[in-house]
Amino acid sequence: MESRTILVVDDEEFVCWSLSQHLTAAGYRVFQATTGVEALLQFRDHAMDLVFLDFKLPDADGLSLLTRMKELDSDTVIILMTGHTSVEQAVAAMKLGVDLLLRGGRLGRARTWTDPGQNFAVHLARAA
Numbered sequence: 127m128e129s130r131t132i133l134v135v136d137d138e139e140f141v142c143w144s145l146s147q148h149l150t151a152a153g154y155r156v157f158q159a160t161t162g163v164e165a166l167l168q169f170r171d172h173a174m175d176l177v178f179l180d181f182k183l184p185d186a187d188g189l190s191l192l193t194r195m196k197e198l199d200s201d202t203v204i205i206l207m208t209g210h211t212s213v214e215q216a217v218a219a220m221k222l223g224v225d226l227l228l229r230g231g232r233l234g235r236a237r238t239w240t241d242p243g244q245n246f247a248v249h250l251a252r253a254a
Contacts, residue, residue, distance in 0.1 A: 131155045131172055135165040135191070136180040136207065145178060162186025169195055174202050181208035181215075189218055196223045 132154050136142045142158040149156045157172055159165035162185045169177070177195060181188035188206050195202060205226045206219050216227055 129153055129155045130175040131157070133157045133159065133165065133168050133172070133174045133177045133179075135159045135162075135177065135183070137161065137183050138180075141180075162191050165191055166194060169198060169202075174199070176203045176205070178205050178207055181206055189215070189222060192219060192222050192224055 132149055134142050134145050134149070134156060135158075136145075137160050139160060142160060146156045146158050157168045157174075159168050160183075162183045165177075165179070165183075165186075168174075179188050179191060179195075183191070188208070192204055192206065195204060200223070203225045204223070205228060206224045207228045208215075219227055
């Protein structure tokens with residue numbers, strides 16, 4: 127079975143690195159991006175099964191990237207990561223098709239995330 131492909135997008139290089147290291151060790155094929163431009167290039171160049179997307183990037187916001195990525199491939203699962211978000215922003219993300227919204231330090235505490243179609247699970251313990 128072919129390895130699932132994951133894109134990690136965060137402007138904090140350590141977050142990208144640590145999450146990518148964990149996912150790679152778990153057998154996933156992982157790409158990283160620290161800007162919105164890099165994220166879209168990686169997303170277009172590789173068929174992504176899952177994207178971990180930071181809400182705030184230096185050159186883009188997560189909602190704009192979420193919209194563009196869902197336009198390009200509506201089947202890609204997108205997990206939006208944020209340290210700061212309002213209820214309004216969370217509702218907007220849900221309306222745009224985000225599959226999961228992780229706030230604050232919850233990513234590091236999550237154990238397993240399974241996509242709605244039960245196609246695969248991502249084990250997140252000690253991920254970031």
